Amino acid sequence: MKNKKARNLAISAIFLALLLLELFIPNIGNIYLFPGLPAVTTIPLIIAIYSVLLGPKAGMGLGIIWGVISMLLAYIRPTSLVSLLLFQNPIIAIIPRALSGYLAGLVTLKKTKLYYSLAGLTSSLTNTILVICLASIIFNGNHELLAHLGNTNGNLLILLTSALAFNGILEAIFSAILAPIILKPLIKITQYK
Numbered sequence: 001m002k003n004k005k006a007r008n009l010a011i012s013a014i015f016l017a018l019l020l021l022e023l024f025i026p027n028i029g030n031i032y033l034f035p036g037l038p039a040v041t042t043i044p045l046i047i048a049i050y051s052v053l054l055g056p057k058a059g060m061g062l063g064i065i066w067g068v069i070s071m072l073l074a075y076i077r078p079t080s081l082v083s084l085l086l087f088q089n090p091i092i093a094i095i096p097r098a099l100s101g102y103l104a105g106l107v108t109l110k111k112t113k114l115y116y117s118l119a120g121l122t123s124s125l126t127n128t129i130l131v132i133c134l135a136s137i138i139f140n141g142n143h144e145l146l147a148h149l150g151n152t153n154g155n156l157l158i159l160l161t162s163a164l165a166f167n168g169i170l171e172a173i174f175s176a177i178l179a180p181i182i183l184k185p186l187i188k189i190t191q192y193k
Helices: 002-024 044-055 054-076 081-086 092-105 112-139 145-149 156-190
Strands: none
Touching: 002 044, 002 054, 044 054, 044 092, 044 112, 044 156, 054 081, 054 092, 092 112, 112 156
């Protein structure tokens, strides 16, 4: 029991360090493919791997940390218009990230490559879909925001989907492919004996 707690603490410290590196060092956690557009983030992969290793509650905890730091960075150092407009809202910054960690841990029913891919896919898609939906609900009817974004037809959901869906699909594919490649040997190494 003591060894298992020490192992879980060590895994948590490593993943927290990885998360902080990805959040604070440019072009590690957020890859900017085109200037001015939202970044493709690799962080859901880290969240998915952590969730598979330590379970949904631990994944949710790391997701909350990701969301809180993202919100703080949106105030201190916004890197795009999306982070400036969306991630200063705690609901949009924290809830999708917390659920991304929780759901990634829930879908891993068996320790197989398919379920590892599903965890990576779930983590990425949960984050992207919830950010789009929550932002659309919260900012619905904000014509000043829509005009500032260059959209005059009044449908924020369509605007956000068109801006964020491409990145979300890339993130989901990236996480679904890399999660089993990373998790298979990592689980062998970290198994408690």
